Amino acid sequence: MKRRDFLKATGATGLFILFRASALAAPQLVPTRPELYPADFNAYLRIGADGRVGCFVGKVEMGQGNMTSLAMLAAEELDVPLERVDMLMGDTDLCPWDGGTGGSLSIWQFGPVLRGAAAEARAVLMLMAGERLKVAPDRLEVKAGVVSVKGDPTRQVGYGELVQGRRIERHLADVKPKPVSAYTLVGRPAPRKDGLEKVTGRARFSADLALPGTLHACIVRPPAHGATLRSADTSAAERMPGVRVVRDGDLVAVLHEFPDLARQAAALVKASFAGAPMAQDDRTIYRHLAGKAGKVGVHEGDLQAGEARAATLVEAEYLNAYVAHAAIEPHAAVAQWKDGRMTVWAGVQAPFRVKAQVAEALKLPAQQVRIITPHIGGAFGGKAAGPQAVEAARLAMKAGAPVQVVWDRREEFFLDTFRPAAVVKIRSGLDPAGRITFWDCHVAGTSDREAEIGYDLPAKRFASTGDGGDIGTTSAGLHPFATGAWRAPAANTNVFARESHMDTLAAKAKVDPLAFRLRHLTDRRVIGVLEAAAEKFGWVGAVAPSGRGVGVACGSWRGTIVAAMAEVAVDRATGAVRVKRVVLAQDMGLVINPDGARQQMEGAITMGLGYALSEGLRFKDGRILDENFDSYRIPRFSWLPAIETVLVQRPDLQAQGGGEPPIVCMGAVLANAIHDAVGARVLELPMTPERVLAAMRS
Amino acid sequence: MTQTTSFNLNGKPVRVTADPGRMLVWVLRHNLGLTGTKVGCGAGLCGACTVLVNDEPVFSCSTPLEEVAGKSVLTIEGLDKDGALHPVQRAFQEHSAFQCGYCTPGMILGAYALLKKKPRATRAEIIEHLEGNLCRCGAHVRIVAAVEAAGKEMGGVL
Numbered sequence: 001m002k003r004r005d006f007l008k009a010t011g012a013t014g015l016f017i018l019f020r021a022s023a024l025a026a027p028q029l030v031p032t033r034p035e036l037y038p039a040d041f042n043a044y045l046r047i048g049a050d051g052r053v054g055c056f057v058g059k060v061e062m063g064q065g066n067m068t069s070l071a072m073l074a075a076e077e078l079d080v081p082l083e084r085v086d087m088l089m090g091d092t093d094l095c096p097w098d099g100g101t102g103g104s105l106s107i108w109q110f111g112p113v114l115r116g117a118a119a120e121a122r123a124v125l126m127l128m129a130g131e132r133l134k135v136a137p138d139r140l141e142v143k144a145g146v147v148s149v150k151g152d153p154t155r156q157v158g159y160g161e162l163v164q165g166r167r168i169e170r171h172l173a174d175v176k177p178k179p180v181s182a183y184t185l186v187g188r189p190a191p192r193k194d195g196l197e198k199v200t201g202r203a204r205f206s207a208d209l210a211l212p213g214t215l216h217a218c219i220v221r222p223p224a225h226g227a228t229l230r231s232a233d234t235s236a237a238e239r240m241p242g243v244r245v246v247r248d249g250d251l252v253a254v255l256h257e258f259p260d261l262a263r264q265a266a267a268l269v270k271a272s273f274a275g276a277p278m279a280q281d282d283r284t285i286y287r288h289l290a291g292k293a294g295k296v297g298v299h300e301g302d303l304q305a306g307e308a309r310a311a312t313l314v315e316a317e318y319l320n321a322y323v324a325h326a327a328i329e330p331h332a333a334v335a336q337w338k339d340g341r342m343t344v345w346a347g348v349q350a351p352f353r354v355k356a357q358v359a360e361a362l363k364l365p366a367q368q369v370r371i372i373t374p375h376i377g378g379a380f381g382g383k384a385a386g387p388q389a390v391e392a393a394r395l396a397m398k399a400g401a402p403v404q405v406v407w408d409r410r411e412e413f414f415l416d417t418f419r420p421a422a423v424v425k426i427r428s429g430l431d432p433a434g435r436i437t438f439w440d441c442h443v444a445g446t447s448d449r450e451a452e453i454g455y456d457l458p459a460k461r462f463a464s465t466g467d468g469g470d471i472g473t474t475s476a477g478l479h480p481f482a483t484g485a486w487r488a489p490a491a492n493t494n495v496f497a498r499e500s501h502m503d504t505l506a507a508k509a510k511v512d513p514l515a516f517r518l519r520h521l522t523d524r525r526v527i528g529v530l531e532a533a534a535e536k537f538g539w540v541g542a543v544a545p546s547g548r549g550v551g552v553a554c555g556s557w558r559g560t561i562v563a564a565m566a567e568v569a570v571d572r573a574t575g576a577v578r579v580k581r582v583v584l585a586q587d588m589g590l591v592i593n594p595d596g597a598r599q600q601m602e603g604a605i606t607m608g609l610g611y612a613l614s615e616g617l618r619f620k621d622g623r624i625l626d627e628n629f630d631s632y633r634i635p636r637f638s639w640l641p642a643i644e645t646v647l648v649q650r651p652d653l654q655a656q657g658g659g660e661p662p663i664v665c666m667g668a669v670l671a672n673a674i675h676d677a678v679g680a681r682v683l684e685l686p687m688t689p690e691r692v693l694a695a696m697r698s
Numbered sequence: 699m700t701q702t703t704s705f706n707l708n709g710k711p712v713r714v715t716a717d718p719g720r721m722l723v724w725v726l727r728h729n730l731g732l733t734g735t736k737v738g739c740g741a742g743l744c745g746a747c748t749v750l751v752n753d754e755p756v757f758s759c760s761t762p763l764e765e766v767a768g769k770s771v772l773t774i775e776g777l778d779k780d781g782a783l784h785p786v787q788r789a790f791q792e793h794s795a796f797q798c799g800y801c802t803p804g805m806i807l808g809a810y811a812l813l814k815k816k817p818r819a820t821r822a823e824i825i826e827h828l829e830g831n832l833c834r835c836g837a838h839v840r841i842v843a844a845v846e847a848a849g850k851e852m853g854g855v856l
Binding site: 062063064065191192194195196197198199200201202203204205207208210216257258259260261326327328329330375376377378380406408409595599602603604605606607628629630634635636637638640643 | 720721724727728731733734735736737738739740741743744746773774775777778783787788790792794796797798799800801802803806825826828831832833834835836837838839840841842
């Protein structure tokens, strides 16, 4: 693959790979070393004189635990203890290129690269040790970074002594990584490497950096999307002691030694704005979206014949609202112009992309820009681009001092790249035997990614408008503000629609919803996760609504398959839903860190309660009406269901992603459980008490 | 506007010369350099900025400096002693009761405040007590388990 093609495939203009994965049986295979990653293992690994291994990766840690799982891969191949691997992540000067952290790619795509590098490094180290100890390498073994002669452990040499902190100049071609059967670390739960610094408050996030002389910026923002700054009278702000105002084109910022005082001063700026916002609000948006013509992606079989064979037709529209990323850490960056270089510390998911953005904004050659990524306080796709890094860099250049930009919560809600609202329309039919005869699906507002999971559909069509599920899409004319990747882009939308629809069909066919799914499945992996979930949950088949409040859904993201089962209680007087229990089974191929995988599953279940039950952005005429956590309700402790996770053991399959897949079922599994409880089908996310009540009454 | 405010911070007396109406979190982070206390919402709606004032958890983003004059303030930096983690911190680490770690200092201090008063707090009490602390990563189930474990370990002794 040529570099240009690889960029295209990995979406250097959009971070996430676009592909249709309807054939799920075989997980996606990736080349051992996608060629944009450096071939030289020294780019990833440096062995110190003390025997510690420095592991340099362009990926970033934003809570998902890849600092630990990537360290495990390096430690496993090198045969060193996990504690002896030091991770250095997301520094564009020190780390090898990376396309960005997202799309559950760290293990699936980058894992083989790191493993390959470590395997080659180990083989070279063995060669060097053999020369030092004057034996053939095949007579050597390694334990905890010490190479010794088999049967004569007194003859030994440590990695640190062999390398003495130098770069290793030798290379070996075609070194095979360890077979899975030889793993001693991978596949066993490992404690997180970032634990100590996070429980002591010593973990540094972007806003925690204090460079001498830093000025804190508060940027003048428009009141609505579609409005642009016309003029800003900053005279009152400038009268406050210690205030400076910096203007760079349309960027106007009030600077002060303290961030709270910068914000106080900025409140005194009298700004006027021009421009016409899109005249949509959170209710009218659905008709606006549904009115756009779609592009057909898949069309197989004869839809008309399928419809003619159908004894029952089922047609429904599934809506989901715009959803905020709402990471607790706001966007933050510190920029410093020094000795002809711009260094920006910023919590961004794709530091190498942000490096290019900053260079472009400042009209600097890329080598004069360095991005350093400290810890990131949650991202979920919302920190894929780095606008705050560009803002800080522009202001630092103008101010002649280090500048820190930290958005407040109102800016977070205003400037977010929201998960796009969408309307999914599905028409389908059942034959008299209760089998699906056709499936016609139109997705408006986002892509049709993950709209299929391999159900046997004799005739099918999938069309979609917009690719608003991907990073960097402006959604011009489609959405009233920026949208972007939100944990498993488009999948939450499409799995909600498909799996809700499957339950409606199952009910029409008078078949248990699990049995109905299984009768339309041949994919062993999908069947496997459904069966694993059913066993853990203790699923007892019944036609819905059974009054028990149980639901099932399955989904996929990349090559990982998930199945969820849930039990809910619905308050018939208020429509409030209480989620009592969620079981989630996941087949992610080889599991690197089972405890890390479970953390992602538990977290996704908990986070998923939000988009399912309460999160939906309110807006009108370009103004975002939700500005903080009082009106935009994210899950809290009291919402917590009993959570049980099952990792389906598939060490024979390549490791797949784990950060996003476990969230994709949450809308559907709860919609199906609500239907089972009260017989009402809620077609719109979030399923607020009002909507549940309305569905019960209709 | 500017005046000197004295209080006890993590066991040591401090004097800060600043506008006493400024919110404590900014003073802690930027005047005193203690960045373990985080800003999440700026309006007392997320709990990331939780610190203890005379053993009571408060939102430091909504607590003016003048309110802590003469009082004792505890931040995450004051919880471990001589390099030894407090049992609540240890339990958070052992349970991996965090992901991104941004809400963690506030969570730990909130939990500490509860267990100091009530080491045998029930699961329901823990949940009620931490309801104002938001975690977007969804570490809740592990946080509850960690607080339960820390309570058991502390056994009423702090």
